[in-house]
Amino acid sequence: MSKFPAGFLWGAATAPHQVEGNNLNSDFWQAEAAMPGMERSGDACDSYHRYAEDMRLLADSGCNAYRFGIEWARVEPEPGLVSRAELAHYRRMIDTAIDLGLTPVVTLHHFTNPRWFAAEGGWMGERAVERFLSYAETTATILDGVPWVCTMNEPNMLAIMTMMARLAASGQQWQSPTVDDGARPVLPSPDPAIGRRLVDAHHAVRDLIRERTGAKVGWTVANQALVARPGGEEKLREVRYVREDLYLEGAKGDDFVGVQSYSSMWVGPDGIEPHPVRPDNTLVGTAYRPDSLGLAVRHTWEVTGGTPVLVTENGIATGDDERRIAYTSAALDGLEAAVADGVDVRGYLHWSLLDNYEWGHWAPTFGLIAVDRETFVRTPKPSLAWLGDLARRNGGR
Numbered sequence: 001m002s003k004f005p006a007g008f009l010w011g012a013a014t015a016p017h018q019v020e021g022n023n024l025n026s027d028f029w030q031a032e033a034a035m036p037g038m039e040r041s042g043d044a045c046d047s048y049h050r051y052a053e054d055m056r057l058l059a060d061s062g063c064n065a066y067r068f069g070i071e072w073a074r075v076e077p078e079p080g081l082v083s084r085a086e087l088a089h090y091r092r093m094i095d096t097a098i099d100l101g102l103t104p105v106v107t108l109h110h111f112t113n114p115r116w117f118a119a120e121g122g123w124m125g126e127r128a129v130e131r132f133l134s135y136a137e138t139t140a141t142i143l144d145g146v147p148w149v150c151t152m153n154e155p156n157m158l159a160i161m162t163m164m165a166r167l168a169a170s171g172q173q174w175q176s177p178t179v180d181d182g183a184r185p186v187l188p189s190p191d192p193a194i195g196r197r198l199v200d201a202h203h204a205v206r207d208l209i210r211e212r213t214g215a216k217v218g219w220t221v222a223n224q225a226l227v228a229r230p231g232g233e234e235k236l237r238e239v240r241y242v243r244e245d246l247y248l249e250g251a252k253g254d255d256f257v258g259v260q261s262y263s264s265m266w267v268g269p270d271g272i273e274p275h276p277v278r279p280d281n282t283l284v285g286t287a288y289r290p291d292s293l294g295l296a297v298r299h300t301w302e303v304t305g306g307t308p309v310l311v312t313e314n315g316i317a318t319g320d321d322e323r324r325i326a327y328t329s330a331a332l333d334g335l336e337a338a339v340a341d342g343v344d345v346r347g348y349l350h351w352s353l354l355d356n357y358e359w360g361h362w363a364p365t366f367g368l369i370a371v372d373r374e375t376f377v378r379t380p381k382p383s384l385a386w387l388g389d390l391a392r393r394n395g396g397r
């Protein structure tokens with residue numbers, strides 16, 4: 001018997017920049033061109049044109065929900081200049097999802113900013129909150145029938161990206177603390193001042209979307225499932241606050257909080273330990289830790305004071321689809337146990353629907369569906385059918 005409640009959402013997630021292609025007016029497109037060593041997103045998966053096919057594959061598998069995003073850089077190509085045609089495009093996406101029986105979970109901001117917003121100073125610019133609010137006001141007009149809206153994706157990661165962009169703009173470079181044996185670098189802790197700015201932006205947009213639409217509103221936080229080594233307990237509290245808890249506290253009073261979890265990291269007395277190269281690492285160099293989802297969900301529940309949880313991302317970068325199924329199955333065990341212990345979980349959205357552009361790289365494949373980068377032909381992997389079957393049984397295994 002499944003512990004997942006009736007009406008549970010089962011599905012997958014994508015982000016505009018990673019799948020649409022040719023997101024020319026965004027700051028990330030600009031960064032790809034400027035930064036050596038970054039692969040280009042280019043046509044990505046051409047989902048800008050092929051979204052209906054993507055959604056049909058997901059719906060046909062048996063899943064009932066799709067998380068996708070609206071690209072600010074397309075909707076507002078210049079400050080105050082709204083593209084009605086782009087708004088109509090995203091409305092068609094929402095309609096397509098609904099017609100296929102997929103509950104749309106819509107993200108308003110997933111890492112990328114319009115170039116003009118970045119040029120104005122980005123998230124620390126004087127008009128940042130006002131600009132985001134005005135974009136949200138514009139998008140609110142097409143959100144009829146959308147039950148779930150995520151204002152921002154991983155503000156804690158966005159804060160790090162904002163910090164690095166500011167460093168780059170001032171001619172400085174962030175020095176990675178990693179040792180040069182290929183161990184995964186530990187990202188710097190985000191400046192809490194940026195975090196507080198993002199919390200303000202989130203609250204302003206949350207209130208507006210609530211007022212203008214019938215949607216439940218929240219934001220999605222990257223959970224690192226940090227665990228203390230003996231002697232690392234105090235350090236854990238310190239790093240977890242600036243990297244995670246500040247943002248989880250920002251979700252108090254929201255209708256839901258998105259949990260995004262992939263792996264776990266240890267914290268010793270000196271801070272987060274870089275994860276070493278190991279044969280069972282994922283393709284992004286992280287530890288194989290399917291148990292991280294249970295840890296992340298429980299921590300989120302605790303810090304947000306019992307805010308309903310939607311798993312908005314969980315998955316693994318691997319070329320071996322059996323391993324994806326094994327990982328996801330074990331992650332769902334942890335999720336089910338959390339539900340059994342009373343955590344209010346509303347859905348599970350796998351990252352990702354497609355093998356897509358992983359922020360500078362194409363090699364880490366997270367998808368339930370493979371995409372030929374030249375012909376754009378989609379080939380579902382066994383994991384898609386596996387997840388769809390599970391969805392049909394509401395998680396009963």
Ligand code: FCB
Nearest residue numbers: 015153154222351358359
């Ligand atoms: C998350 C991002 C998502 C994707 C996955 C692998 O941090 O939200 O866009 O890159 O990681």
